[in-house]
Amino acid sequence: MIKPVIGLTGPTGAGKSTVASVFQKLGCAVIDADLLAREAVQNAECLAELKEEFGADLVNADGRLDRRLLAKRAFADPAKTLRLNQITHPVILKETVRRIQELQSGDSVAVILDAPLLFESGADSLCDTSVAVTAPAESRLKRIMNRDGLSEEAAKERMSAQNPNEFYEKRAGHVFSGSIGYDILEASVSCLLKQILGEENEAL
Known part of the structure; x- marks a missing residue:
């Protein structure tokens, strides 16, 4: 049986x-779009375009990409963020399709496409439904600063490069609160998964 594909998205720091990780614990296969993106920028053609757009000094002497420097330059300007996405998304989407096809016939109950830019990249077209995880801006700011070791200014800059909660909530099939207590998190995600799987079964 072909497993449903659930797109998972939301602004940075929302949870x-x-x-x-809870979806995975509940038996879902997870495709991490961020991991695919890290692999994509090592693609020779992709790397050459990034160097041309953002500077040859992005690549260290050992041939490795300075991801922090790339993020600093790409997220400093919405136009640069858009250009980064234009360069990397085609490579990422191609690999995403391959991974989905591989996992849909596996033993998982569903395939989760964990993608921050699910809607912006058009990857939602690969999914049967989608879930947006959102949280208040103040909570997200604290999480980003703690998680990435950024200053408040740098964290706010990164947040401003993304769309607001409303962007995700209007487009997603389901909205999940990233502020929910950890003690009820697994039960809440389990309830959502059962709801989605029920909807998919009804659609067959």
Whole structure:
């Protein structure tokens, strides 16, 4: 039986990765779009375009990409963020399709596509439904600063490069609160998964 594909998205710091880990614990296969993106920028053609757009000094002497420097330059300007996405998304989408096809016939109950830019990249078209994880801006700011070791200014800059909660909530099939207590998190995600699987069964 072909397993449903659930897109998982939301703004940075909302708790999406935590929700993804719970989905995995509940028997879902998770495709990490961030991991695919890290692999994509090592693609020779992709890397050449990034160097041309953001500077040859992005690549260290050992041939490795300085991801922190790339993020600093790409997220400093919405136009640069858009350009980064234009360069990397085609490579990421191609690999995403391959991974989905591979996992849909596996033993998992569903395939989770964990993608921060699910809607912006058009990857939602690969999914049967989607879940947006959102949280208040103040909570997200604190999480980003703690998680990435950023200053408040740098964290706010990163947040401003993304769309607000409303962008995700209007487009997603389901909205999940990233502020929910950890003690009820697994039960809440389990309830959501059962709801989605029920909807998919009804659609067959």
